[in-house]
Amino acid sequence: MTAWEPPDSRRRSLHGYHCQAKMAEEREPPPLGDVGQADFVEVEDGEDLFVSTVTTIEQLSPTTPEPSCLPAEDISTNSNGPKQEILLDDDQEDLFAEATEEVSLDSPEREPILSDGPSPAITPVTPTVIITPRAEASMFDRSLDEDEDTEENGDTFDMQITVSDPEKVGDGMNAYMAYKVTTKTSLNLFSRNEFSVKRRFSDFLGLHSKLASKYMHIGYIVPPAPEKSIVGMTKVKVGKEDLSSAEFVEKRRSALQRYLTRTVTHPALLKDPDVIQFLENTELPRAVSTQALSGAGILRMVNKAAEAVNKMTIKMNESDAWFEEKQQQFENLDIQLRKLHASVESLVCHRKELSVNTASFAKSAAMLGNSEDHTALSRALSQLAEVEEKIDQLHQEQAYADFYLFSELLGDYVRLIAAVKGVFDQRMKTWSKWQDAQLLLQRKREAETKLQYANKPDKLQQAKDEIKEWETKVQQGERDFEQISKNIRQEVGRFEKQRVKDFKVVIIKYLESLVHTQQQLIKYWEAFLPEAKAIA
Amino acid sequence: MMQEGLDDGPDFLSEEDRGPRAVNVDLQTDATLQVDISDALSERDKVKFTVHTKSTLPNFKQNEFSVVRQHEEFIWLHDSFVENEDYAGFIIPPAPPRPDFDASREKLQKLGEGEGSMTKEEFTKMKQELEAEYLAIFKKTVAMHEVFLCRVAAHPVLRKDLNFHVFLEYNQDLSVRGKNKKEKLEDFFKNVVKSADGVIVAGVKDVDDFFEHEKTFLLEYHNRVKDASIKSDRMIRSHKSAADDINRIASTLYTLGTQDSTDVCKFFLKVSELFEKTRKIEARVAADEDLKLADLLKYYLRESQAAKDLLYRRGRALVDYENANKALDKARAKNKDVLQAETTQQVCCQKFEKISESAKQELIDFKTRRVAAFRKNLVELAELELKHAKGNLQLLQSCLAVLKGDT
Numbered sequence: 001m002t003a004w005e006p007p008d009s010r011r012r013s014l015h016g017y018h019c020q021a022k023m024a025e026e027r028e029p030p031p032l033g034d035v036g037q038a039d040f041v042e043v044e045d046g047e048d049l050f051v052s053t054v055t056t057i058e059q060l061s062p063t064t065p066e067p068s069c070l071p072a073e074d075i076s077t078n079s080n081g082p083k084q085e086i087l088l089d090d091d092q093e094d095l096f097a098e099a100t101e102e103v104s105l106d107s108p109e110r111e112p113i114l115s116d117g118p119s120p121a122i123t124p125v126t127p128t129v130i131i132t133p134r135a136e137a138s139m140f141d142r143s144l145d146e147d148e149d150t151e152e153n154g155d156t157f158d159m160q161i162t163v164s165d166p167e168k169v170g171d172g173m174n175a176y177m178a179y180k181v182t183t184k185t186s187l188n189l190f191s192r193n194e195f196s197v198k199r200r201f202s203d204f205l206g207l208h209s210k211l212a213s214k215y216m217h218i219g220y221i222v223p224p225a226p227e228k229s230i231v232g233m234t235k236v237k238v239g240k241e242d243l244s245s246a247e248f249v250e251k252r253r254s255a256l257q258r259y260l261t262r263t264v265t266h267p268a269l270l271k272d273p274d275v276i277q278f279l280e281n282t283e284l285p286r287a288v289s290t291q292a293l294s295g296a297g298i299l300r301m302v303n304k305a306a307e308a309v310n311k312m313t314i315k316m317n318e319s320d321a322w323f324e325e326k327q328q329q330f331e332n333l334d335i336q337l338r339k340l341h342a343s344v345e346s347l348v349c350h351r352k353e354l355s356v357n358t359a360s361f362a363k364s365a366a367m368l369g370n371s372e373d374h375t376a377l378s379r380a381l382s383q384l385a386e387v388e389e390k391i392d393q394l395h396q397e398q399a400y401a402d403f404y405l406f407s408e409l410l411g412d413y414v415r416l417i418a419a420v421k422g423v424f425d426q427r428m429k430t431w432s433k434w435q436d437a438q439l440l441l442q443r444k445r446e447a448e449t450k451l452q453y454a455n456k457p458d459k460l461q462q463a464k465d466e467i468k469e470w471e472t473k474v475q476q477g478e479r480d481f482e483q484i485s486k487n488i489r490q491e492v493g494r495f496e497k498q499r500v501k502d503f504k505v506v507i508i509k510y511l512e513s514l515v516h517t518q519q520q521l522i523k524y525w526e527a528f529l530p531e532a533k534a535i536a
Numbered sequence: 537m538m539q540e541g542l543d544d545g546p547d548f549l550s551e552e553d554r555g556p557r558a559v560n561v562d563l564q565t566d567a568t569l570q571v572d573i574s575d576a577l578s579e580r581d582k583v584k585f586t587v588h589t590k591s592t593l594p595n596f597k598q599n600e601f602s603v604v605r606q607h608e609e610f611i612w613l614h615d616s617f618v619e620n621e622d623y624a625g626f627i628i629p630p631a632p633p634r635p636d637f638d639a640s641r642e643k644l645q646k647l648g649e650g651e652g653s654m655t656k657e658e659f660t661k662m663k664q665e666l667e668a669e670y671l672a673i674f675k676k677t678v679a680m681h682e683v684f685l686c687r688v689a690a691h692p693v694l695r696k697d698l699n700f701h702v703f704l705e706y707n708q709d710l711s712v713r714g715k716n717k718k719e720k721l722e723d724f725f726k727n728v729v730k731s732a733d734g735v736i737v738a739g740v741k742d743v744d745d746f747f748e749h750e751k752t753f754l755l756e757y758h759n760r761v762k763d764a765s766i767k768s769d770r771m772i773r774s775h776k777s778a779a780d781d782i783n784r785i786a787s788t789l790y791t792l793g794t795q796d797s798t799d800v801c802k803f804f805l806k807v808s809e810l811f812e813k814t815r816k817i818e819a820r821v822a823a824d825e826d827l828k829l830a831d832l833l834k835y836y837l838r839e840s841q842a843a844k845d846l847l848y849r850r851g852r853a854l855v856d857y858e859n860a861n862k863a864l865d866k867a868r869a870k871n872k873d874v875l876q877a878e879t880t881q882q883v884c885c886q887k888f889e890k891i892s893e894s895a896k897q898e899l900i901d902f903k904t905r906r907v908a909a910f911r912k913n914l915v916e917l918a919e920l921e922l923k924h925a926k927g928n929l930q931l932l933q934s935c936l937a938v939l940k941g942d943t
Binding site: 364377 | 609740756757761764766767768774781785792797812814885904910911914921929932939
């Protein structure tokens with residue numbers, strides 16, 4: 001008997017879950033307006049289960065059923081460029097040209113206004129959010145697959161995955177984002193060299209869930225999937241086509257791409273049939289067990305709690321100093337990365353604030369220049385306003401670089417390290433299982449000796465059989481433990497190599513973005529200086 | 537290992553010529569009277585300024601002398617100018633703002649309380665920064681008090697003021713107490729009446745085009761300078777916050793670098809070192825913007841208010857004059873108290889004409905000063921921004937070169 005009365009929302013979602021199980025084979029697009037579909041219930045793990053999303057349905061009026069396409073740049077062209085060193089000085093002009101053009105800061109129409117004196121035609125700067133972060137994100141995305149990773153067997157890793165073209169499908173609370181996953185490869189694993197499929201977020205989660213259950217317990221570090229976000233997705237579903245939901249979609253798209261790239265970089269995971277199916281198959285069975293409030297979701301949460309308790313009770317005799325040392329290292333790394341991540345997030349926030357405040361000041365300076373009745377000074381002040389406007393754009397771009405290059409990498413690694421710790425925990429569990437088996441075998445043997453004096457031949461035989469059974473189990477346990485230990489050593493080695501590479505690449509890219517900002521600043525102020533000097 | 541001494545020491549004003557630190561005003565300093573603040577001492581709740589005078593004027597007993605003054609005495613001097621009817625036709629140099637170290641002191645105190653919760657290096661670093669901030673505020677307040685004195689000294693009439701000479705020379709305490717509650721309340725009401733009156737007076741159309749134009753111009757200008765001043769403050773604050781973040785990032789990177797056993801530790805350490813330096817530059821950028829832009833705007837906010845006050849006084853005198861004219865006409869018509877009305881009218885007329893005459897020149901000078909100050913500051917701002925950006929760029933590029941060479 002349950003201790004609480006589940007609210008209506010939950011009942012409905014469970015019902016919906018059962019319905020979907022039947023539909024799995026047919027794989028129709030979700031019927032519009034079917035409230036039974038509870039796939040909107042995506043809560044952050046550990047969040048309150050009973051955040052009632054039903055109320056939100058009732059409050060919102062359904063939007064017109066037009067699956068709207070967010071303006072999306074075709075990323076594939078950018079990322080598929082020849083794998084050359086990204087020199088921000090030159091390439092940057094192209095990448096950012098669009099951004100500056102949109103804002104028309106350098107347009108010649110501006111000039112005549114300055115000498116006249118009538119009200120300034122400073123159009124509010126509409127930051128072209130969609131374009132700029134893409135440029136940054138794509139630069140980062142390239143980093144992961146740019147350098148050729150030589151596999152142990154001598155093959156060069158030739159595979160590139162891009163996630164692009166987020167498209168809203170459906171409407172209201174049943175809507176979801178579909179992403180295009182494009183694979184370009186020359187590996188024999190795949191039937192074609194280039195192909196695309198459409199996937200939704202829960203598909204990615206489903207993939208991760210399968211891989212985790214298959215490989216974590218033998219010690220493979222499975223890259224974690226991007227986090228769920230009920231707030232972000234609700235905004236998108238509701239149809240709010242504003243800056244923050246566009247940013248959210250872009251952030252998610254970028255995260256999904258990094259997730260897939262990391263997954264296929266793992267040699268074992270690449271060959272996994274689920275992965276291949278994910279990349280290749282046009283249709284994919286709906287991953288319904290990823291929903292938080294579904295039966296499977298609840299089970300997952302219960303298991304997690306139980307695991308946490310277990311972890312505290314297992315006290316392992318560590319015979320191998322390497323593991324102890326590594327665990328400590330990862331612990332330290334975790335703490336520092338989290339700290340760094342927090343600082344970088346703060347920097348992103350302040351830079352965005354700086355950008356906003358600079359824009360605001362620019363407008364104010366323009367107004368001041370307007371009321372100034374000394375002509376030359378008035379002109380100079382207007383010029384100052386223009387410079388500050390350009391600089392505000394610059395700050396915004398830098399904030400995006402801060403975020404997509406630096407902050408997201410750190411976030412990814414904080415989650416990756418959690419996965420690494422998970423793998424160490426699995427080893428502990430395996431050891432514990434082995435120990436338990438040994439204990440049980442011991443008991444069986446004691447029972448057998450007792451039975452030998454009791455003269456019960458049939459029970460004795462049973463006991464002997466059980467002993468044989470448990471002896472094999474003990475052997476298996478030992479083998480499992482050795483295997484997972486071996487795998488972990490390998491995985492950690494691979495992980496560390498990848499980590500070093502990732503950080504090196506990103507740090508260099510990030511510094512290059514900073515260089516670009518300074519170069520632009522110099523350009524702007526050098527243009528302004530003669531204007532200031534010209535005040536007579 | 538991190539301090540390679542960019543511009544070591546937070547000597548923000550050291551780049552300027554050590555001469556008259558009149559950063560916001562372009563003044564002709566001549567040998568007959570030179571005033572500056574040669575020293576300043578910050579005590580618990582007050583600042584003591586050493587006012588140093590060099591003069592060839594016969595009024596003074598010596599050619600060179602110094603006295604110690606506090607903020608209240610500056611205010612006393614300013615107020616005495618404002619209350620002096622003879623000076624009604626001048627733009628009275630705006631009083632310097634009160635030295636305000638409260639925020640900085642609070643931060644230092646908080647730091648002291650939180651000493652236990654951070655590492656020794658972090659504590660020392662933060663302490664240094666806060667001390668630098670304190671020093672910067674201190675230098676600013678010294679500069680602002682000095683500018684006030686220089687403006688007075690440069691003014692052909694005000695420089696001869698007796699109170700000013702007493703201020704400069706009398707080496708005892710002037711016993712100027714700050715206003716008590718009653719006086720402050722009186723001031724408050726006076727201001728309310730004045731602003732109400734100001735609205736009425738401003739509504740009166742002026743016959744003189746020059747003044748009519750100035751009235752409209754100053755009103756709009758003053759408001760926009762106020763807005764620009766607020767916005768520039770916000771912008772600079774964000775800049776400082778970002779610099780602080782970079783500081784924290786540098787520290788964490790350093791820790792990461794020392795902990796890491798892989799190849800990437802070198803990267804972390806190098807970038808940490810880089811960020812330590814770049815964030816110092818960023819802090820300098822914010823400080824320079826504060827000095828050259830924010831302070832400039834704040835100063836002209838105060839000066840434009842003083843100019844507005846002048847226009848108000850003239851407007852008031854004009855209204856009085858017109859009223860006196862009407863009274864005289866009435867008196868003549870009734871043939872009663874004509875002489876008295878005539879005298880009143882004459883007085884008003886004289887007052888009005890005296891103010892108008894000097895006001896015109898004052899306003900023209902105001903424009904000249906303003907243009908010169910903006911020019912100087914904008915040029916210096918641009919030059920400093922360039923200098924810092926180039927410094928940043930050089931640091932970034934050399935670090936990149938090292939890191940790329942390593943991979």
